[in-house]
Amino acid sequence: MGEIFGMPVQVLMGQLAIGLINGSFYALLSLGLAIIFGLLNVINFAHGAQYMLGAFVAWMLLHYLGIGYWPALLLAPLIVGAIGILMERFMIRKLYHVDHVYGLLLTFGIALILQGLFLNMFGVSGQRYPTPDALRGMVDLGFMFLPIYRGWVIVASLAVCLLTWFIIEKTKLGAYLRAATENPELVRAFGINVPVLITLTYGAGVALAAFAGVMAAPVYQVSPIMGAEIIIVVFAVVVIGGMGSLLGAIVAGFGLGLVEGLTRVFYPEASSVVIFLVMAIVLLLKPSGLFGQAR
């Protein structure tokens, strides 16, 4: 095989594939954040904790009830989404009329409490979650062995991202949603229950985080600190894509995964900061983000 920039093509392609896998998680998580911010104007700092919760719910379903991966893929987002709905109904809603910062502080507090609770119960060592039988093994792509499960992560998250984007941007339900956030009074006048719509939207955003958590369980260890580690990166992704822009979140998620993968090949030491470097540059050149509109 040949070389590109002095790097064997094999290594380069492998790293790009891995970048795409990480990008899948970034995209799923930043999409949820973007929905919640774009439609509710809440900076949901609990998103990382809800992702962790998704992974733990899947783990608990398996260990205490013997419910496997496939049902968990549906059940965990439903359960965690329901918890999110309760949070919105009884806590976050009270802060809609004040500055964004208060919502951020509240959700940050919730994130720390959840993380602390799970640390207390499970300790910091990760819990293992086995790869489902149907997705075990590897495929030989010629340039690398791709674990089948990771391939599934890319496909599934791309599908979920596009479906979500389609529902919100192209369907009637999505139109109501967008209208309800632009002008709640008017939409209410049409006989639509706006508060319920808002609550369900928050629940859906949280469910996306939990879905990402279940997807992540067999790849990373199920650990109380898994959310805290990824949330900062995901916020950077949302900022780069443009706060509140759904397409921006998806494109930036996958794109930055690739950028990170490439950095690991050429200058590994910078791989943990490259996303923030991109964020700084994007903010300097286009403060509203790549796909964002200035508000």
Next chain:
Amino acid sequence: MSSISRVGTSVLAAAAVGLASASVSADGISGDVVRIGAMVDMSGVYSANGGPGAVVAVEMAIDDFGGEVLGKPIELLSADYQNRVSVAQATARRWFDERDVDMIIESTDSASALALFDLGNDRERITIAAGSATTRMTGDGCSRYGIHYVYDTFALATGTGNAIVQEGNTEWYFITADYAFGHSLEQDTENIVLASGGNVLGKSRHPLGSTDYASYLLQAQASGAQVVGLANAGNDFSTAVEQAHEFGITAGGQILAGMLVFLTDINALGVDVAQGMQFTTGFYWDYDDETRAFSERFYERHGAMPTMIQAGAYSATMHYLQAIEATGTDNADAVMEYLRSNPIEDFFSRNGYLRADGRMVHDMYLAEIKSPAESESTWDMVRIIREIPGDEAFRPLEDGNCQYVNSGS
């Protein structure tokens, strides 16, 4: 300077008061109490292998000793240093200067442990490293009152490195935690590999607490090395092994070498993933009747079998208290003198003795992780392949260049 001497005087004054009021038999205990401080990582990446379990171990030692020494009570303080050198230093200063703590035992990262040793040397108090690994604690960072009790990077590298190299696996690739501990472990192992005519084909350095090792593993795979050496620890280690399994590193014929493996890591991974891996350890719970007796008692209190750090913390505390009893004082010089001149022998330490540079030399073990078929219960995870005599396991005294060894003798 003046504040230090003032503290010194007040300690002396306190001791004098203690002397005046004390009964005849306990005239050497400062402040009429022996205070032990346990400083650990309570909830971070290293909390499973040391952490709250190490505090439990120290507590057990104090209880087993009867809660008092020479008729004076033994008190235990514990603190979370939050993986920060500054917190470790501030806590230790407060303990030494305000709480009159006589001995600090740690399970921290290497940088914090070096800071503790420095402070102990200055305040003339005993510091015992049970958790951290760097050989600098018995080298340029050694202390007159410092004891490196359980293991170090040299012992890990020689034990595991030699075993693997001797089987003809001489081409290595390192995946290393990018800070003092990882570098030290990588360097010590590289020395072994090179000394036996081997090669290091490449290295990847990852930040502490990474969750994704796929790209490093792919580079290791592409390098064609026979051995992928993991110079990291705790969660970093177990995640890397898990992902190596996923990407077929071992299935492709490469050997994974865990340079620092704790029992808790194997438990997190499961023997099916970790099986066959060889590593060096200072303790295994199921080694013989003595280790089992301690470990089962520990299990009742902590809900997990002890790691080498936790077992070592118990053993170190026990020997410290025995030294106070034997010498009749908690004076640091007297206790160190006693520990240096008497063998250190118990369920944890075999053929142990304390060297002038602070290294507690004892037998180490080369271990191999069992296969699921061999493993009969949850904690039945390891087979000891051979005992490594202490003098072979640890770095020779003269190679460390501890300043107190040269000037002292």
